[in-house]
Amino acid sequence: MTSLSFRHLNSDWNADPNAPSLQATVAGDALELRFLLNAQAHEAEDGETATLRFEGCCRWRWDATNDHAWFAGQGRFSGQAPSWGEFYEITPVEPRADALDWEIIAPDTSEARHFLFYFRDETIECLAAGWSLQRSAPGSAKAESGLQRRFSWLAPGRWRKRP
Numbered sequence: 001m002t003s004l005s006f007r008h009l010n011s012d013w014n015a016d017p018n019a020p021s022l023q024a025t026v027a028g029d030a031l032e033l034r035f036l037l038n039a040q041a042h043e044a045e046d047g048e049t050a051t052l053r054f055e056g057c058c059r060w061r062w063d064a065t066n067d068h069a070w071f072a073g074q075g076r077f078s079g080q081a082p083s084w085g086e087f088y089e090i091t092p093v094e095p096r097a098d099a100l101d102w103e104i105i106a107p108d109t110s111e112a113r114h115f116l117f118y119f120r121d122e123t124i125e126c127l128a129a130g131w132s133l134q135r136s137a138p139g140s141a142k143a144e145s146g147l148q149r150r151f152s153w154l155a156p157g158r159w160r161k162r163p
Contacts (some may be wrong), residue, residue, distance in 0.1 A: 002092060003067075004080055007118075010087040013050065013133070014038045017085055020119050024062065029055040029106045031126055035119065037135065047138030056129025058112050059102040063123040075123065076100075077116065092116040092126065 015022070016036040025032040031054040037044035037095040054060070065075040067084050075081075081088060093114045 004077075004094065005091045006077075006081050006088040007058055007091070008082065008086055009089055009131075010113075013042050013044065013135075014085065014087075015117075015119055017041075017052075017120055022119050022122065022124075024060075024124070026057075026060075026105060028127070030055055031060050031105070031128065033117070043144035044135075045138055049136045049138075051134045051136070052117070053132050053134070054115065054126050054128035054130070055132070056109065056111065057105050058108045058127045059104050060124065060128075061102050062101060063125065064121070065118075065123045066121040067118075068149060070118065070123075076125075081116065081118070084118050085120070087117045088115070090116055 002033065010061050014037070016038050020035040023034045025034070027110040033054075034049055035052075037048045037050050039046045039048065069075055070078050070084050073079055077090075091114070093112060108127065109129070111129050113130065115124075115128060115131060117124045
């Protein structure tokens, strides 16, 4: 078994721990996650949103592992990832990735990096070339606009649109 390293990527921001209102959009080879920021523990306004964009995304998955399952040792990286509720880059790229149900966006590339974000009631993983974060103040046009496609997890490989 390969020893994995988890690099913490969100030291000065995070998703709301109670109701992040997570939404996902796929456009071409980009994955965007939009969520409410945690205004209690970090410098953020109430209702401020963030859009986490993964460029050159090859594949991604939305897993229903929540904090209770993770602490019970049932999550994919339970006992390996340093803590719940954080955003990480995993190195090396996890070798069992091909054994899981992924939403394939584009062919895998050698530049792909493995990202993992634990939200309150779900886990997002993706293989992508890189990431960026854009914040939107409450009431701004970007914060108020809906996403093109919203998904919720049903079962591996099965998605349904949210209203």
